[in-house]
Structures are given as structure tokens and as C-alpha cells.
Amino acid sequence: MSEEKLYIFKIKRFLPEKSKESFWQEYEVKLSSYERVLDGLVKIQETLDSSLVFRKSCAHGICGSCGMKINGLNRLACQTLVKDLPSLIEIEPLPGLPVIRDLIVDMRPFFEKNDLVLPYLINDEPPPERERLQKPEDQEKILESITCIMCGCCTTSCPVFLTNPNYLGPSALLKAYRFIYDTRDQAGLERLRKIIEEMGIFHCHSVLNCLKACPKGIDIPKHIIKLKKLAVKKTIKGEL
């Protein structure tokens, strides 16, 4: 078992019943090098301060619940090892979304933006007996975008979203890409129209923060650029 090291967790807290202002609180926790930020938070909650709240579910980088700003970068607490961080760990809720309490933010504005791009398969043809099949090369096109866990780290790291909350954000645009390039879907043009009209693709300024923030390592700007090219092509052809 590796040796334990003392870490200071500096957490931005918000207790609406006590104060309207958020404040910083420090906790000292001993953690082993193989432990994650989420383990530290659980330890604080169980042994030091039971009033501290945060979201967690799978704790294995799949559900995307524990997205938070750790030392200035949006990451998943369950995927961030404490050994990769300095002994002072600053934790804040995801920026740009209303804080409910401590590290819990209201994700509704984020999900509402995802809903705008119709994030489901639209196909009017009667379904086949078993399933709608797809060629491997067609699946390859959307393979990276499928791995999105919708944690919100990318959208809340985007300065365009932080300065203009009406902007759809990288996550919604990635979701749109996932269905526009899906050969089984038939509502590609409708989605494309939506992401142009609803403060979408052309508001992306290639700041590339989403690329750094994505805990799944998805090249989100590449997908947005592909959507921009497609939109331009369709406009020139007069299809949009």
C-alpha cells in the first residue's frame, strides 16, 4: 500500500439557507497516491463535514455526474488522481450554470440545449424485424461522438457559452453531429437548420477549451468544424 500524503481541499461552498454568497472552506485529508479527488470528497463528507454535498453515481467515468472545476480545469472527480495534483486542491462547481448547493449545479439549462438539437433517431420508415443495421465504415464516422457522457465539462469550459448563455455549446453540437452523420437518421437537414439558427455552429470561435476539458478525450472542435463545412456546402447547394 502506498504512503499517504496530506492534501488540502479548498472547496467553494454555497449554502443558500445561510448566505447568498459562496465562500471557500478548507479541509485537510490524508490520501494515498492511487486515490482520486472523489475519494477525498467522500472522506470529507464521511469524517469531517457531513453538510458538504456533491453529485456522484458510478465513480468510474461513465455517468458524468461528478463534473467539477478542479484546480482551474473542468474534470471528473472520479477520473482525477490526487497524485497528479499539487497538495492544495481547489474545487469549484462547474461554471456558467446556477449553483444549487456546494458543488451541485442546476444542469437543466445544459440539457435543454441538448434537447434543442433533437437528440434521438428520427426515421419514418417502418422498423425492420430485428434492428436498423449500419455499415462499419458508417459507424466509424460517429464512433468518437457516441462516447460523449454528457457531463457538461466541455460546455461549461467554453468562453463563448460563459459570455453568451444562449449559445448551444460544444456538447449539444456534438450531439447534433452524432445524429446528422448517422446514416440511419433522416432529420439531418432539420438538425442542421436548428444548429445554425439557435446560436449554434457559427458562434464557435475555435478557442479549443472543450478539447482540453473533455474527460473522454473527444476531439469536439473537429466535429464542430465538420458541421460548419457541411452547413456551408448545403447552403451553397441551396438545400438549407
Place this chain on the structure above:
Amino acid sequence: MSYKKSFDYIFWITQRLTGIFLFIYMLIHAVFTFILKNDKTYFFANLVKSFFIIKFLEYLLILTVIAHTLIGIRVLLLEIEFISTKKQYLNNIILFIFSVLAILFFIKLFLTSIFNHV
């Protein structure tokens, strides 16, 4: 490392600031040159332009235009997929070109000011 310290973010904010500055500058420049269009002002403008501080500010203006253009070219190169978004050397190239041009401009400025005095 926070987002605010990344070159991508700095470039984004620089392009917005230089864009606003250049727009305001061009507006003022166009209005003033249109209003004050006579021999007296022409003579006065030439006199003011010989001051070192004005020359220095002119060089700063040129560098602002260059910075704005280079960052625009960066976005263009990314969007035509000439360079992958994952490659960070594009930022280094932009910084290198800007630094070389800035140094060359200031060397020229100081050399011309020295030789003019001699």
C-alpha cells in the same frame, strides 16, 4: 493550468480586443481626416508624426493589425482542417511569427530614430 492561461483563450480574447480597438480607431481616423481636410491640418499632422511617441504608437497600431490578422489566420487554418485541432504547434508558430515581426519593427523604429538624430 487554468483556461485563462492557455494560448487558445488568450488568442480569442486578444482578437476581440484588437477588433474593437481597430474598429474604433478606423472610425475616429476616418471622421477626423474627413472633417479636418485643409492645408493647415496637413502641416500639423506631418509635424506631429515626426515625434518619437507618435511613431511608436504607429508601430503599435501595425502590430495590433498583425496580431488580429495572425489569429484570424489561425482560426482559418483550423477550420479548413489544414492543421489538426489537437496539434498545439500552430499556437507556437503564430507566436513566433508575431515575436519576430515585433522585434524587427522595433529595431527599425529605434535605428531610424537614432539615424535621424545623427
